[in-house]
Amino acid sequence: MKGLENTQSFALKRSLSSPSNSLSENIFKGLLYVATSVSVVTTIGIVVVLLSEAIQFFKEISFVEFFTGTQWTPLIEPKHFGILPLVCGTLLVGVGASLIAVPVGVASALFLSEYVRGSLRTILKSTLEVLAGIPTVVYGYLAITFVTPQLQQFIPNLEVFNALSAAIVVGIMIIPTISSVSQDAFEAVPRELRDAAYGLGGRKHQVAMTVVFPAALSGFVASVILGFSRAIGETMAVTLAAGSTPKLSFNPLQSIQTMTSYIVQVSLGDTPAGTIEYRSIFVVGLTLFSMTLISNLIAQWFSRRFQERYL
Amino acid sequence: MLPVTNVFPKLLTDKLTVKYGEKVGVENISIKFFDSKVTALIGPSGCGKSTYLRSLNRMNDFIPNVKITGKVLFSGQDIYDSSIDPALLRRHIGMVFQKPNPFPKTIFENIAWGPKRAKFAKTEIPQLIEDSLRQAALWDEVKDRLHTSALGLSGGQQQRLCIARAIAMRPSVLLMDEPCSALDPIATSRIEDLIQTLKEKYTIVIVTHNMQQAARVSDITAFFLNGKLVESGETKQIFTLPKEIETENYLTGKFG
Ligand SMILES: Nc1ncnc2c1ncn2[C@@H]1O[C@H](COP(=O)(O)OP(=O)(O)OP(=O)(O)O)[C@@H](O)[C@H]1O
Numbered sequence: 001m002k003g004l005e006n007t008q009s010f011a012l013k014r015s016l017s018s019p020s021n022s023l024s025e026n027i028f029k030g031l032l033y034v035a036t037s038v039s040v041v042t043t044i045g046i047v048v049v050l051l052s053e054a055i056q057f058f059k060e061i062s063f064v065e066f067f068t069g070t071q072w073t074p075l076i077e078p079k080h081f082g083i084l085p086l087v088c089g090t091l092l093v094g095v096g097a098s099l100i101a102v103p104v105g106v107a108s109a110l111f112l113s114e115y116v117r118g119s120l121r122t123i124l125k126s127t128l129e130v131l132a133g134i135p136t137v138v139y140g141y142l143a144i145t146f147v148t149p150q151l152q153q154f155i156p157n158l159e160v161f162n163a164l165s166a167a168i169v170v171g172i173m174i175i176p177t178i179s180s181v182s183q184d185a186f187e188a189v190p191r192e193l194r195d196a197a198y199g200l201g202g203r204k205h206q207v208a209m210t211v212v213f214p215a216a217l218s219g220f221v222a223s224v225i226l227g228f229s230r231a232i233g234e235t236m237a238v239t240l241a242a243g244s245t246p247k248l249s250f251n252p253l254q255s256i257q258t259m260t261s262y263i264v265q266v267s268l269g270d271t272p273a274g275t276i277e278y279r280s281i282f283v284v285g286l287t288l289f290s291m292t293l294i295s296n297l298i299a300q301w302f303s304r305r306f307q308e309r310y311l
Numbered sequence: 312m313l314p315v316t317n318v319f320p321k322l323l324t325d326k327l328t329v330k331y332g333e334k335v336g337v338e339n340i341s342i343k344f345f346d347s348k349v350t351a352l353i354g355p356s357g358c359g360k361s362t363y364l365r366s367l368n369r370m371n372d373f374i375p376n377v378k379i380t381g382k383v384l385f386s387g388q389d390i391y392d393s394s395i396d397p398a399l400l401r402r403h404i405g406m407v408f409q410k411p412n413p414f415p416k417t418i419f420e421n422i423a424w425g426p427k428r429a430k431f432a433k434t435e436i437p438q439l440i441e442d443s444l445r446q447a448a449l450w451d452e453v454k455d456r457l458h459t460s461a462l463g464l465s466g467g468q469q470q471r472l473c474i475a476r477a478i479a480m481r482p483s484v485l486l487m488d489e490p491c492s493a494l495d496p497i498a499t500s501r502i503e504d505l506i507q508t509l510k511e512k513y514t515i516v517i518v519t520h521n522m523q524q525a526a527r528v529s530d531i532t533a534f535f536l537n538g539k540l541v542e543s544g545e546t547k548q549i550f551t552l553p554k555e556i557e558t559e560n561y562l563t564g565k566f567g
């Protein structure tokens with residue numbers, strides 16, 4: 001047949017020299033696979049350990065006592081295992097920190113995304129991110145040696161260990177999280193929307209507050225939840241600043257105990273493995289893990305919503 | 312000779328040059344824009360039409376390193392004078408962009424945004440919204456869904472919404488940068504009709520790549536090439552008897 005004679009031939013078959021078949025390709029793929037497996041296996045391992053200790057724990061302590069009991073005294077007789085005081089202390093610090101960090105974080109994010117540009121923006125943003133690099137233990141002794149004594153001048157009945165100072169330093173600690181995630185959300189608002197707003201005679205603060213912020217609302221919410229889950233997972237600063245007195249109270253002037261500080265307290269003590277006190281830290285860990293997991297899932301859901309908006 | 316030269320121009324540029332850093336966007340452009348006239352800016356891609364248009368309501372202020380020399384006079388006032396508030400200026404010189412850019416808000420809130428920021432009387436806003444939508448030939452299509460998201464409209468409807476949003480500010484000049492380039496022929500012809508009715512009330516400047524569109528909607532045409540104004544004049548004259556050979560080459564498609 002005419003035409004077929006001119007058909008060019010292409011090398012399409014697999015061969016030893018083609019990369020899809022080669023040894024190096026497989027080794028490379030294998031390394032990536034191992035690396036991925038390490039973190040997946042670790043995560044599964046942690047969850048399994050937490051769960052199995054928790055199952056042992058709940059053989060002795062009922063769900064009802066654990067989730068509704070109002071006293072947490074596992075280390076002193078009579079022992080009580082009601083998690084509410086720890087949840088309460090954790091939320092006190094988490095919510096308090098968010099109350100400080102959200103306004104400051106969102107204000108600096110708006111400032112960075114709407115009011116400065118070029119190298120100044122980069123410099124300010126990296127300075128803010130240095131905050132995130134300060135070891136949390138530094139925030140802890142800052143709370144004890146500086147924040148609390150200063151506050152005591154205004155609030156005489158403030159205890160040496162108190163939730164307020166812990167909330168303040170944890171708030172400062174999570175500002176970079178909220179600010180940088182929010183800033184990314186604000187910067188992702190399309191240029192066209194700002195053009196539209198400025199073209200209608202809008203002023204900078206009007207554009208920032210009534211166009212950019214609402215358009216990036218879900219990204220902002222995600223940043224708040226991420227900051228919040230960092231705050232409730234924070235350990236070092238809170239243990240140092242807030243003390244270790246589990247209390248079902250929302251008074252920030254007193255010493256409280258968060259879930260993380262309780263875990264530290266037991267881990268540092270000489271509680272023998274296999275006892276109920278020992279198992280309790282796994283259950284507390286599991287509870288905390290569920291709380292951060294849920295907030296992270298909510299944050300992800302919000303960010304996904306946010307990404308879809310302008311597709 | 313233009314029949315309008317003895318009328319006072321609403322807007323004019325005098326030897327306007329816009330530079331991005333050292334790079335010239337447009338150079339030495341002098342054009343006058345008159346009331347109730349549509350002026351079309353045409354020319355090949357990258358010749359500076361958008362640059363020029365955006366300098367007429369100071370939208371170039373947001374681009375770093377832009378340098379402007381020469382004058383832009385709006386009703387006799389130099390808009391680049393330090394005493395001028397650009398936000399107030401943009402309330403009088405509205406803009407419609409190439410890509411429809413409704414806010415992710417309701418149709419109602421989209422149109423109300425500008426008037427609210429400019430502190431128009433609250434009681435006047437619902438009527439203003441109806442009037443603007445009617446003028447933009449969109450009222451009948453959206454009157455029952457004013458409080459639903461503007462992102463649910465089609466591209467052509469979104470662009471008419473953006474026009475309604477711009478005219479709700481009651482500007483005296485309307486700048487349009489390729490307002491139909493993202494639209495299909497039916498939506499395009501609706502917007503062209505709209506421009507014809509709007510020109511009674513506004514001074515309109517429209518950038519377009521579509522020669523037929525320039526011929527259909529404009530009274531005056533200005534042809535740009537490489538950042539310079541080659542010629543401007545009555546649209547009929549430019550399209551039938553261009554003075555410059557570059558214009559003729561561009562219009563007949565000989566241009567590379
Ligand atoms: N922000 C900017 N920074 C630097 N140069 C720019 C910028 N915007 C435009 N220019 C340059 O200025 C010149 C004119 O661009 P402009 O966008 O005004 O052209 P145009 O005629 O509108 O083109 P088109 O028809 O493709 O929209 C081009 O050479 C472009 O590269």
Ligand SMILES: [Mg+2]
Binds near residue numbers: 360361488
């Ligand atoms: Mg352009």
